[in-house]
Amino acid sequence: MNHSDLSYASAKKLSTMLKQGDVSALELTSHFLDRIRQLDGPLNSLITVSEEHAITAAKAADKALSDGTATPLTGIPLLHKDIFCTKGIKTTCASHMLDNFVPPYDATVVSRLNAAGTVTLGKTNMDEFAMGSSNETSFYGAVANPWDTDRVPGGSSGGSAAAIAAGFAPLSTGTDTGGSIRQPAALCGITGLKPTYGRVSRRGIIAFASSLDQAGPMTRSVEDAALMLNAMCGIDDGDSTSADIAVPDFTTLLEQDIAGLRIGLPKEYFSNDLDPQVSAQIHAALAELEKEGAKLVDIELPHTHQGIATYYVIAPAEASANLSRYDGVRFGHRCDDPKDLMDLYERSRSEGFGDEVQRRILVGTYALSAGFYDAYFKKAQQVRRIIANDFQRAFEQVDIIAGPAAPSVAFKKGEKAADPLAMYMEDVYTLSVNLAGLPGMSVPAGMIDGLPIGLQLIGRSFDEQTLLNAGHRFQQRTDWHLNTPTLAGAIS
């Protein structure tokens, strides 16, 4: 078996190979662990490689395969964003604050994927506490984009996106609070799905902004995303906001004809802010969907641009409270020799949190303060409802909405790091989707100067099915998702 074939094979293909005995789970695991060891140096996409855990899980998977108790995901190597708590495996959220944190529990998503037989190879790098759009805020250093290591992979799930693009595993989890799955998926040329808020349990995922956070699959194909989503979803009595709604088998309707599917194109997503080359590629991609019989409809999402301000009030406000538990008292970083309680708090938090995290805590604290609550937080909640209403109105006319996932291709490291507002603009097309709680997906849809771009598809609440269907049909017609970068040090 050619190793590069294994590296970029889909989970679906690997599953078949495992079932047929062409390869064992242990062989697969060893292959990907070797590849990570060999190639991740310049990419820095992983924080922790959990070799021992992986080998134990791989052996268990091989046993399940021989016992005939395997699921479609048994033995498939997988990476978890380092925001998912993994029992016995260090979980840092890419923060100095949690550099020493080993959770005594698995996130629900982790235990579900474990139960499905996946093999966790390690934990991926990310923006600190998922706050960032370039993966430059990690305590463990920036992640490089495999397509051009001078460029960022996007964020906050940048490590996951880079690792999938680099062929370190076929599957990774990500989380998306304002675009953190979709934007890095776009910038690294992979498939990333943010499910409807409530579709996937948040229990055991380190909280950034609780009303916006949602976990989803990051994969090389829509088909794999459907397969992985099957194992991730469902109500969880450990998360009150997880939805009590039936979970279909997302793989069954992938092939369905999309003739007559109405795709809405919001004029706000194709304005002058959008790089014209990206715009052209997105239109070309949409033309492929038209060839499948889909109908393109011009629509409006008039409050798209208010989304940024709204998001940057609500998310930091919730974060300011969510991050209060990191106080140096029970777990996480604690400063040396605190003089008194205030000193313990101030130094533990100042030393433990990076600049962007501190900036958002300050913004959020301010937005909730007496005298400012009505002007900021309450107003933002109202605008949030207006934005959700915009989508609802649009979905009276169309079945899905399409547009770019990011305003441009991957930018250079350092290019926007000093300008938070320019960085926040990265999420202009994605964060409204979080505010409205809707499912959104990015699929590779073109290349500009050797760098991938992503087509974003947005669906109705709890209608991931239609997104997956349209995305899969698109990938049946196009090869963008099969492109692979050339890695420094790679054999082939």
Added chain:
Amino acid sequence: MKWEVVMGLEVHLQLATKSKIFSGAANRFGAEPNIQACAIDLGMPGMLPVLNEQALQYAVMFGLGVGAAIGKRSVFDRKNYFYPDSPKGYQVSQFFEPIVGEGLFDVPMSDGSLYPVRITRAHLEEDAGKSVHDAFADQTGIDLNRAGTPLLEIVTEPDFRTAEQAVAYLKALHSLVTYLGISDGNMAEGSMRCDINISLRPEGTDELGTRTEIKNVNSFRFVERAIEVEVERQQDILEDGGRIIQETRLYDADKNETRSMRSKEVANDYRYFPEPDLLPIVIDDDYIESIRELLPELPGPKRGRFVDQYGLGDYDAALLVSARPMADYFEATVAASNEAKLSANWILGDLSAAMNRDELSIEECPVAPELLAGLVKRVADNTLSSKLAKQVFEGLWQGEGSADDIIESRGLKQVSDSGALEAMVDEVIANNPAQVEQYRAADDGKRKKLSGFFVGQIMKASKGQANPQMLNELLSRKLDS
């Protein structure tokens, strides 16, 4: 100047649920530090709260118990502040939309009257842990066993004018919540903690003065004393032309004074906002009615029924219903004796006195209601004089068997046989001619006094068992003739 005291109370009531308000950890008092706190209670990363439905049910029961409006929609909020015993850096509470709205609560006073207190609201929240300052030298220990214990915070309007009213309210509240079974109401263990908001104003004026808040007073007696000393303190300041500073104060029982709390509480901005990890609680009329069906007869209605059905006075009825086991004991005694007033007198009299003396609660009382009923019946049918009955009661208390057994074994039966009594009377008259002479010569006023001699003689002869009423009748008939 005459001052009027204006007070409102906030009571933090720990709910006696099996597990904590947002986690499955056991909700019990007194375990080793930090063993009854799970990952949720510790605020571990990624852990999420899930509402314990029993806590909601208890809150609704309380709301129905004080006739309050139940919030069909209520919302949890985060109250943000840093303190080591607050694991998440925020407390999950209800600020904007509480589960229980306005209600009216009738508080029985010692004169038998009812004092209506307006309930402003009651909301669910989680308790914090405890800082332990005396376990380690120069360091503070944190015990998070209490973190996540369900609390119902019950807030009143500023309706109290006297310490007596405040204490009566707390006692009535204690009675209500133990009837409902939603809390043990144990103030010493912190199940019921009271904050007193207190201000003074010149009598006859309407405007409220600046208030202070006395936090966490933990017994009825301390509430009374804390109010007294704080009123005195404020009055002294105001009469000296000073101003009251709005602040939180602590009552020091040892020194019997209140003093300012310097710490965290001062002018905090709690930055309340809706808790995104919990959905709003939405309940409907069916749910509320299903909870209403669970309610036992409450102290107020029971008090009224005791007055109507048993012909008791308001005060006795209020005393009997104040604790449900006491009321149950009374009704069991009446059921077995058919003597309501007499039963009430015995329970509130000798039985209560004996329980106080031996420091027993009604649940620990060695005399079962059926046994006391046996005694009551013998008093009612004149088998026992009240004096003999006290001896029988002592026998009951010592566990000597039923009242009839004790009458038999101690030989305490009252002599009511008219033949036997008559023989005794005749004998005494025959043996004391001088006294008979003296009696017959006296006027009515003096005769009454002189008859005591004969009663004494006969009681002596009968070992105190002569039926006093019959004896009096016989004596006057024989002597006056």
